[in-house]
Amino acid sequence: MIKVSVHGAQGRMGVLITGLVAGAEDMELAGLVTEPGGSAAPGTFHPDLPLTGQGEMESDLPSGGVIIDFSLAGAIDGLLDQARTLEAPLVVGTTGFSEDQQDRLRAYAEEFPVVQASNFSVGIPALQMVLQLLARTLPQGFDAEQVETHHITKLDKPSGTAAALARTYAEIRGGEPVPTHSQRLGGVIGEHTWTLSDQEETLVLTHRAHSRQAFLRGILPAVRFVSGREPGLFGLVDVLKGLADPR
Numbered sequence: 001m002i003k004v005s006v007h008g009a010q011g012r013m014g015v016l017i018t019g020l021v022a023g024a025e026d027m028e029l030a031g032l033v034t035e036p037g038g039s040a041a042p043g044t045f046h047p048d049l050p051l052t053g054q055g056e057m058e059s060d061l062p063s064g065g066v067i068i069d070f071s072l073a074g075a076i077d078g079l080l081d082q083a084r085t086l087e088a089p090l091v092v093g094t095t096g097f098s099e100d101q102q103d104r105l106r107a108y109a110e111e112f113p114v115v116q117a118s119n120f121s122v123g124i125p126a127l128q129m130v131l132q133l134l135a136r137t138l139p140q141g142f143d144a145e146q147v148e149t150h151h152i153t154k155l156d157k158p159s160g161t162a163a164a165l166a167r168t169y170a171e172i173r174g175g176e177p178v179p180t181h182s183q184r185l186g187g188v189i190g191e192h193t194w195t196l197s198d199q200e201e202t203l204v205l206t207h208r209a210h211s212r213q214a215f216l217r218g219i220l221p222a223v224r225f226v227s228g229r230e231p232g233l234f235g236l237v238d239v240l241k242g243l244a245d246p247r
Contacts, residue, residue, distance in 0.1 A: 002227045003062045005031030005088075007054075007079055008071030010038075010045065013093065013215065017068055018046070020216050027223065031061040036078065057082035066091060066223050073097050080108050089226035091219065092116040095160025109233035113226040117236040118160035119190075120218035123207045125237045127192070128168050130205060134196060135172035141198040144169060149183040149191040157182040162192055189214070 004021045008014040009032035022029045040051040052060040067088045073096040148162035158180045166178040190209040225239045
């Protein structure tokens with residue numbers, strides 16, 4: 001059984017992930033982590049497990065267990081400090097890291113395996129691979145722009161997923177950064193649309209999440225991927241390639 005803890009357990013995604021892990025036959029829900037000083041006894045937040053403040057992770061969580069992080073960017077330093085003492089593989093879905101924070105995560109991945117993704121749906125890494133192909137093959141006359149739409153309570157603009165997709169395209173294509181336009185409307189779960197066009201043709205690519213469950217589809221495969229793996233910083237594309245070709 002893979003022992004799994006959820007960092008950011010009280011958040012919207014944390015609650016969904018907790019239920020997902022609890023229902024997995026090959027996993028044991030081992031810990032629920034919240035902000036420092038937020039500890040609570042079993043039965044307060046979860047019927048069986050205590051709510052652990054970030055500073056108490058070392059004493060409450062199992063050594064070597066996988067930690068899933070869906071919290072806030074500002075929590076990364078405390079998480080990495082505690083996770084290092086536990087020698088924990090990480091699955092990181094938090095976005096909005098500064099370059100310094102990302103560097104610290106890269107350094108952690110030199111010691112322990114980490115899967116980091118801005119979006120754990122299946123369709124986004126597929127879109128990422130298509131964009132890589134288009135960046136290599138479309139004539140230089142093609143321009144690209146991206147529109148991302150999310151619910152009105154989403155804080156970051158552009159979304160972490162939109163920023164990651166734009167980076168993916170630009171790293172291969174070069175040139176100016178891809179213009180990205182953000183919309184925050186109603187209860188839209190998440191939508192990313194790319195338009196690529198020259199004077200003769202237009203391509204339009206859209207990924208649309210129908211529910212928050214879409215963002216959970218890659219999490220359990222990512223947990224299985226990092227469990228027992230050698231150190232390294234991996235993406236969801238690595239996880240999905242492993243599923244498609246288990247060799």
